[in-house]
Amino acid sequence: MRSYRANYSRKGQMKIQEMAFVLAAIMIFFAIAALFYINFRISGLRQGVEEQRSQEAQEIVKKIASSPELSLNKECESCIDLDKALVLKESKAYKNFWNLDYLKIEVIYPNKKQGECIRGNYPDECSGITIANKTKDFGTAMSAFAALCRYDATSRTKKCELGKIYAAGEALK
Amino acid sequence: MRIIKNKRGFEFGFGWIFAIIAGAAIIFLAVYASNELIKSERQISDTEAGKQLGIILNPIETGIEEGKSSIIKFPGETRVYNECDSSGIFGEQRISIASKSGVGKDWEKPGVPSSFNNKYIFSSGVIEGRELAVFSKPFFMPYKSADALILWPLEEYCFVNPPREIKDELENMNIKGINITDDIKECKKQSKRICFTNSGCDIDVNLQSKSVKKNKQTLFYEDDSENALLYGAIFSDPGVYECQIKRLMKRAGELADLYKAKSEMLEGEGCNSNLNAELEIYSNKTKQIKDSRDLYQIQILSEEIRRENAQLSCKLF
Numbered sequence: 001m002r003s004y005r006a007n008y009s010r011k012g013q014m015k016i017q018e019m020a021f022v023l024a025a026i027m028i029f030f031a032i033a034a035l036f037y038i039n040f041r042i043s044g045l046r047q048g049v050e051e052q053r054s055q056e057a058q059e060i061v062k063k064i065a066s067s068p069e070l071s072l073n074k075e076c077e078s079c080i081d082l083d084k085a086l087v088l089k090e091s092k093a094y095k096n097f098w099n100l101d102y103l104k105i106e107v108i109y110p111n112k113k114q115g116e117c118i119r120g121n122y123p124d125e126c127s128g129i130t131i132a133n134k135t136k137d138f139g140t141a142m143s144a145f146a147a148l149c150r151y152d153a154t155s156r157t158k159k160c161e162l163g164k165i166y167a168a169g170e171a172l173k
Numbered sequence: 174m175r176i177i178k179n180k181r182g183f184e185f186g187f188g189w190i191f192a193i194i195a196g197a198a199i200i201f202l203a204v205y206a207s208n209e210l211i212k213s214e215r216q217i218s219d220t221e222a223g224k225q226l227g228i229i230l231n232p233i234e235t236g237i238e239e240g241k242s243s244i245i246k247f248p249g250e251t252r253v254y255n256e257c258d259s260s261g262i263f264g265e266q267r268i269s270i271a272s273k274s275g276v277g278k279d280w281e282k283p284g285v286p287s288s289f290n291n292k293y294i295f296s297s298g299v300i301e302g303r304e305l306a307v308f309s310k311p312f313f314m315p316y317k318s319a320d321a322l323i324l325w326p327l328e329e330y331c332f333v334n335p336p337r338e339i340k341d342e343l344e345n346m347n348i349k350g351i352n353i354t355d356d357i358k359e360c361k362k363q364s365k366r367i368c369f370t371n372s373g374c375d376i377d378v379n380l381q382s383k384s385v386k387k388n389k390q391t392l393f394y395e396d397d398s399e400n401a402l403l404y405g406a407i408f409s410d411p412g413v414y415e416c417q418i419k420r421l422m423k424r425a426g427e428l429a430d431l432y433k434a435k436s437e438m439l440e441g442e443g444c445n446s447n448l449n450a451e452l453e454i455y456s457n458k459t460k461q462i463k464d465s466r467d468l469y470q471i472q473i474l475s476e477e478i479r480r481e482n483a484q485l486s487c488k489l490f
């Protein structure tokens with residue numbers, strides 16, 4: 001049986017190996033550099049998005065009192081209608097209306113019994129109406145003071161109290 | 174026959190071939206990668222700008238004020254894409270941006286659109302310019318349903334013989350690029366002319382039939398006390414206008430449901446409105462609107478609800 005063997009020079013083989021290593025090293029270097037860049041860019045983007053979302057939440061919290069879903073009427077557009085807020089909380093259609101993870105209205109003066117408002121304890125036995133609460137980890141909520149008005153059955157007029165509105169933008173998933 | 178033997182010949186060995194091929198591949202990859210990187214960076218900054226535009230439109234929306242105007246300045250020539258989608262509960266307003274660049278193509282695809290449920294932008298589908306004018310008008314029918322944002326590049330609009338209230342309003346807002354005249358001949362050549370008493374302009378407004386004719390299409394509006402729909406029909410593309418009308422009506426319908434729920438809740442407290450039946454019909458009608466032609470019927474119902482609510486001692490809105 002005859003066997004064939006190529007006659008390569010050892011020097012040539014060394015050169016090929018050298019180049020292959022150099023190429024591999026270059027590739028690895030570029031891959032690492034690209035990984036670093038992508039990582040750096042993604043964290044920058046993530047931060048940018050979070051900043052924009054909190055900026056959006058800040059703008060929303062400033063304007064939400066005068067949105068038609070919450071505002072009292074033409075006479076006091078920046079007053080929040082608490083009766084409307086309570087029915088808004090129950091509305092399924094409005095669950096994702098504002099791009100917010102958290103939206104809550106809270107009565108701060110006069111002091112009231114702490115707790116979430118439902119039809120059974122509203123308006124005297126509770127202090128807050130949570131309209132949106134998609135996640136527990138919503139970060140820091142932006143807040144603004146607002147006049148909270150509702151129909152008072154005893155005086156048969158509108159009664160206004162001091163409150164605060166809290167909002168947090170949607171977090172990245 | 175002579176055989177030329179060049180003893181000083183150039184040796185084109187494996188090393189050279191390998192270096193040329195590998196070098197070319199590396200250079201090609203580097204050029205391709207940097208090109209892609211520039212493209213994606215452009216997309217990212219356009220996407221950020223789109224979101225930013227949506228955010229800065231928030232303070233322009235009306236609060237207690239009747240109408241606000243403003244100028245939005247971009248760092249360079251920019252295209253704003255106004256996409257309106259009327260599907261879903263409230264529909265969606267999508268804004269995306271493409272910026273002009275000296276690298277690669279002048280205009281690339283716009284960035285990822287930013288979506289908003291609570292914005293209603295009346296404009297052309299694509300607005301191009303370095304500066305954009307914007308003003309907002311609250312939309313009442315019969316209660317406030319939303320703020321309409323009117324957006325256009327700073328091109329000249331010439332209003333010929335507008336009614337007194339529109340003339341006063343535009344003059345008070347002091348919006349750049351809007352010219353008001355009594356004679357069509359006084360309009361600048363390149364301006365878009367809007368006629369109120371006669372026809373033959375780029376946009377003809379018929380105050381009797383409450384319609385706006387533009388691009389051979391007729392759009393209908395209704396009196397909403399603030400003329401939000403009239404301005405919307407003048408400044409936007411017919412497709413955008415019809416879509417925003419559907420979205421506005423859907424929101425008005427959802428608000429009718431809220432007012433109905435509020436009315437039912439307060440009934441037990443001695444605040445009886447007797448508007449529940451009307452609100453239910455209004456909600457169904459607004460949610461089923463096909464186009465701006467249906468506004469007339471909705472306006473009749475809205476006026477009825479407004480009148481009844483005004484007479485209540487315990488007003489719903």
